[in-house]
Amino acid sequence: MKIAIPVDEKDLGTNVCVSFGRAPYFLIYETETEESTFIDNSALTNPGGAGIKAAQIMVDNQVSALLTPRCGENASKVLQSAGIKIFKTTSASVKENIDASKDGTLPLLEDIHAGFHGHGGD
Amino acid sequence: MRIAVLSGKGGTGKTLVSVNLAAAAQDAVYIDCDVEEPNGHLFFKPQHVQEEEITSKVPVVDDTYCNGCRKCVDFCRFNALAYTNDRLIVFDEICHSCGGCVMLCPEKALTEQDKVIGKVQRGMSGSLKIHTGILNTGEASGVPIIKNLLAGIKDIPHSTVVIDCPPGSACIVMESIRDADYCLLVAEPTLFGVHNLAMVYDLVKLFDKPFGVVLNKCLEGENPAEVFCLDRDIKILSRIPFSNDLGLLTSNAEIAVRKDEKYKEVFSSLLDVVIKEVHCEATPHP
Structure with missing residues (x-):
């Protein structure tokens, strides 16, 4: 199964990005093959609705689970509609979160925030 | 004559200037285009208000x-x-x-x-017409409300129209100043204020609008907004002091020109200066 993490750099040693919609890159990790790929987040510079677009990218990459420190309600609506599970990252390290995900110790993300609509500049 | 009052930053004094300018005019229409937080009506307390839903x-x-x-x-x-x-x-x-x-x-x-997405309210405050746009919370854009508010303002004869703009320099501000004859930029003496003054300065230049600056909250000592204007040969039309009595009047939702001769003088002369500026701009240059 494919898991995705918003990240700051295109490097396995990178940290989890504090934002989902405005993360510069996503790490897509295939749990069976242990293969990692980095994709650019084309929503990064969008004037609005970045969370929705980022969630669409998750859907289009057939991701099964998203590991993220936070997620807004619009993004969450798209992800849930596609059956993508949202887990809360528990540390800054990408590697630790992947391991925790494999062990099944990551909690589901429950505090979906109301978003920052209109505060990204119209 | 349509005067738009704008500032890059909120809390600079757009509504103070707009409300008092409209009140200083004998026959005026005050239009509150700050649809996310319209507050001119708090001062005018309009009567016989009619509402229209905007979609x-x-x-x-x-x-x-x-x-x-x-x-x-x-x-x-x-x-x-x-x-x-x-x-x-x-x-x-x-x-x-x-x-x-x-x-x-x-x-x-x-x-x-x-x-x-919101509504427009139209009422009267004495001889003044008070129009207010209200955008519902969470909606993306107030532009349709501003379009409704400003439709037909070019056809209002002989009247002073004061347009109280939203803060910033985005789409809704552009929509608000589109048909204005003159833009009044209200600035406060802080670095943040100057940064935002620069944004609206660029905007009115882009729209090729005649404009001048009102320096609000003026204190003794250096005023970075004044320095900004002097460096660029921008006309400073008025200086409003940072005073306790004006603050008190405003926080009690009183209109300063109706309560204090001193402020009646400040805003009446500002209105006169703007009228002169508009006529001067309207005269073809050789």
Whole structure:
């Protein structure tokens, strides 16, 4: 199964990005093959609705689970509609979160925030 | 004559200047285009208020026709559409009502529907007409409300129209100053204030509008907003002191020109200066 993490750099040693919609890159990790790929987040510079677009990218990459420190309600609506599970990252390290995900110790993300609509500049 | 009052930053004194300028004029229309937080009505307390609902268009999908081509999703630069699990999701509150998705849909699965986004109130305060735009919380854009507020203002004869603009320099401000004869930029003496003054300065230059600056909250000592103006040969039309009595009047929702001769003089002369400036601009230069 494919898991995705918003990240700051295109490097396995990178940290989890504090934002989902405005993360510069996503790490897509295939749990069976242990293969990692980095994709650019084309929503990064969008004037609005970045969370929705980022969630669409998750859907289009057939991701099964998203590991993220936070997620807004619009993004969450798209992800849930596609059956993508949202887990809360528990540390800054990408590697630790992947391991925790494999062990099944990551909690589901429950505090979906109301978003920052209109505060990204119209 | 249509005077737009704007400032890059909120809390600079747009409403103070707009309200008092309208009150200083004998016959005026005050239009509150600060639709996210209109507060001119708190001062004017208009009577005989009539309300009109304002709508904008949002797309509605008919799932039986949608074939998932995603042309609409890829087109929308505000990301108001997503396609997952063989279904199109529309986020109304993000939609800017451009209508592009409806035009592009090859299956005609999208249609436009009216959605109420706010209202316009029109009332009287003595001899003044008071118009207020109110955008519902969470809506993407107040532009349709401002369009309604300002429709036909070019046809109002002999009257002073004061347009109290929203803060910033984005679409809703551009819409608010579009038909203005003159722009008054209100600035406060802080570095943040100067940064935002520079934004609206660029905007009025881009729109090729005649303009001048009102320095509000003036204190003794250096005023960075004044320095900004002097460096660029920008006309300073008025200096309003940072005073306790003006602050007190305003916080009690009193109109300073109706309460204090000193402020009546300040805003009447500002109005005179603006009228002169507009006439001067209207005279063809050889």
